Amino acid sequence: MKKILHQLIIFGMIALIGQHAGLSQTYRLASPSKKTVVLVKVNDKKELVYKIEQQGKPIVDWSNMGLGLQKQVLGQQVSILKQQKRTVNEMIQWRLGENAKIMNHYHELTLNCQSNSYPFQVIFRAFDSSIAFRYVLPKPTKNQVEVIKKEYTTFNLIQNFTLYQYNEESVFKPTLIDSLTKTSDFPSTLTHEKKYLSIGEADNRSYTKAELCKGMEPHSLGIAFRKDSVVFDREFTTPWRTISVASSAVELHQFSDLAFRLTTAYNDTIPNWIKPGKVLRLSLNTKDGLAGVDFAAAHNFQYIMFDAGWYGAEFRTSSDPTQIIPELDLHQVIAHGKEKGVGVILYVNKIGLLAHLDEILPLYKKWGVAGFKFGFVDGLSQKGITWLNYAIKKTLDYGFILNIHDNYKPTGLSHSYPNLLTQEGIRGNENAPDAFHNMVLPFTRYLAGAADYTYCYPNSIKSFSNKLLVSRGQQLALSVVYFSPLQAIFWYGNPADYKNEGEIEFFTHVPTVWDESRYLQGEIGQHISVARRKGTTWFVGTATGFNDWSGKLTLDFLSAGKKYKMSIYEDDENFKTIHKRVMTIQKNSVVPFNIKAKGGQAIILEEIK
Template sequence: MKLSIKKILIVLIFFVAGNYVTYGQSYELGSPSKDTKLIVKVNSEKELVYSIEQKGSPILAWSDLGLQLKKKVIGRNIRVQKQKKRSVKQQLAWTLGENSTITNHFNELTLFCQSSGIDFQVVFRAFNGSIAFRYIVPKQTQLVSEEIQKELSTFNFTDNYTLYQYNQESVFTPLAIDSLIKTCDFPATLVSQKYYVSIGEAENNSYTKAELTKGKLANSLAVAFLKDSVRLTTDLATPWRTVSIANNAIGLHQFSDLPYRLSKRFGDTIPTWIKPGKVVRLSLNTQDGITGIDFAAAHNFQYILFDAGWYGPEFRSASDPTQIIPELDLHRVIQYGKEKGIGVILYVNKVGLRAHLDEILPLYKKWGVAGFKFGFVDGLSQEGIVWLNNAIKKTLDYGFILNIHDNYKPTGLSHTYPNLLTQEGIRGNENAPDAYHNMVLPFTRFLAGAADYTYCYPNSVKSFANKLLVSKGQQLALSVVYFSPLQAIFWYGNPADYTNETEIEFFKYVPTVWDESHYLQGEIGKYISVARRKGTTWYLGNATGFSDWEGNLSLDFLTSNKTYKMTIFEDDETKGIRKRVLELKKGYQLAINLKAKGGQAITLEEVNR
């Protein structure tokens, strides 16, 4: 059938208009407060790009989106087929966090796209101060045997920023973005003259470990795979990439629960057997196990830990985690712990986990073990992360709390698997971090989630001088400043040696999860003050870097018309701990006069008259 000239013109107009919508139109998404704005468009080269503004100021210029496959590129020669928007506002109860309630309020835009014959989606969420995005690639015939070789996401900043570069358990090196030679872990913190920015990651349960590398443009960062590519064997949702913006350093703390907000929620109720708490590590023999349980019970700890070696040399395949070394009567210790209300956590290295996990899960349940500590896992490759995700779920199904050590870093999966109380992925106290490092951590690594810092507090016999480069007061303060539902205290110490009861008294009181938290004052690398509430009692941690800190803290977070007893645990002139007590009310100005590398821990208890 022949078409008339008029019909041909109509068809051409429709075709041109359709392509104009695809290649010319921009898609906007604002945060609930309208202060944070995302713009997405298909540029003149038919590439999908995005930009971010904060209160009208550009943060990211046009930055790339997409995925590089072996033979095709997702995100080039693109057609946006449709868009979908929604808004969500939730109040989520969360008893294992820094606050007992998580506010999850965002606007969402999903673009349904086609590129290189492949259907995919890009999902964007706008929170107040944050933009998050991820790619969703459904399983398709043309993706059989395909893999993602590179993620094309970039972050092209409009200003000069200093990046606090680090990898896994390394130190932090502040440098200009354009001076970046190595890679940098998520979350990455950047500072300009105007803004503090965190680039983060959430819900990595089936991807590979990605890091940030220098981009092709000035002041630009790009996503780089650390170890391997990503196989597309099933429907894939990539991890969320997040960009969070604050006006000051302590403002970054409002985004520390963002990985939780972006991860699938376990359910409305956390199982009662998942109990946070403090743990003490013990020597591998029966008597120290019994003594350690008595110590834990007397000092309001909830767990003891038998670390590497309880079933033999951890890296030898011949070491069997179903067998116990002769020096340790583990069954007697576990039973004694139950009588005292103290749980026993067992360490298992990746060699033993890979060979015996399905065997030891029911076995340890029969023994009465409370939890696992995974050691030297692979948190760097897709295969390792998929294995870990499955292993975490298995420990949840069997009723074990979990602590994952070494290179593994959180991405919010504790919201999906609440038994995952903590993980390492941090340069902790056993690596002898200095005061500068300690003052960088609250504004960097801790924005990803809980971390097991492994405190090496001195006792009456050993000072741990080669490990402890800050004051005792700072060690006390950090137990408030650093968040971890499972806190390892006295990492290298023998419980029998802790006769310095006055110095360690604060550790009896401090909780590990909180009802309310506030970052009061702070600057990266210099000082920090954090206030947290459990019930009606407040706890404060104040600490410094390499310089003295003098100032005032207003205690406006206290309840009006209430009197509080404030107990201060602080450094004295003899390198010990001094205790002071006074009464006060809301609005009290607390004078801060801390020496370099020092700190103080404070309790504020309501006085009933």
């Protein structure tokens, strides 16, 4: 009996030691360069927690992970059962982006876990200066459904960072996270001295809209659901949560394709019918439609668009997107566009889309329509986001390019659906943003992906002073700084009024997708300078916020041994028009600039053959 008791005591001690070892084991995943590390463990409360270090220093301290289901919380009473690791190192060829070649190199760790008896996985990816993770849940048993009522992911930061708080099309409000009272959209940018963080989301196909909120601990952030819970009846994968670290504001842009890289690739070559370009919005009548096609062709615009109203009042259920208002001979305009190489994009509101999508897809294909603009979609709920994923794929299958407007924001889905060229989810020119807002956008919302800013450049008839709070030069510069494969130019203007050819000449030349991009200088909310290359020609956009900005551009990105014609477009002294200067330069030439507050400068550098 004593021997048996002695054996039981020994076995119990071994079990306790094994349990303690399981609790204290830390799983480590380093990035390819080893400078970015995520650590994962089960703490002494049996909670799943993670920590992020950059070059050996903590960025995110031990923080909780987990999801609140109907009957339990995944992330509590956790055991880690198994780990798997792999490495991916690939070069993505992409003709619709800021760079034609995108390096995707990361290390991956998958942890098989269980909370009590409920199994789940957490997948981590470590990129140089970025960490991403997501949850994978099993299919519910016995034909039941499961509900994610809350996400318990937290971000316990090491300092009281300033967060640039915003929601969809709102203004930005720099706020200390310990003083945060509102939610903030993904991606959100945070700064503290020389540290810059971006907390983002990738691959949201059927989740709800999640936002950052103030956490329970000092200097911490949590996650709040905007509108509803998440219901699933099959194996379910949540969106990626991402944390990226930079030592300067412009360095943040090495992550502007992170959501793209985290999303499943389109399984074929990008079809030739998917064409980027500049878009001209037109009045809803035949005369302006035909004249708009001619203007677009003469100014190197690839598309015209008919916005809300072409099939009737957009918010009335009686309005039918299969019918065209009498004032517009759409078929004549489409035919004229085909003769001139200009495609026609049609706007359809959510009401019309939900009622008629399966009907209008083959119909618009028969008409010869090039693309859709979706309006007033639901990008806030699981139902709305799930439907949008379905609708994006349907437009791809039928051969339409797509622009989604209003509250929808990108999470990298263009990698799966290359016809999704752009989306709004941004406070653009139609909402009269100021110069500060314009200088925050490149370091915040544009880190998620393309955005349709809807420029409203002045013309000889209208100044749009109620909409345009920055200079003409800044408008030109932003068409380089801001990325969107579809750029809507002259948003409120009638093409017949644009007699100022010298001013709008730059828009004729600037492309919308690029072979190479370099963020040269910049600080969030203050100023920015970006250089982008298409073929052998470089374009540079430089703009400033509420203060004058003087500096120098060193043209070290040009090809050695080549000479370039440099055309500089800049504001006159009174912000009344655009002046153009032309000179010859070469690699490493230094070009000084002196830009007044709210102003900008745009440059074209053409290789001399």
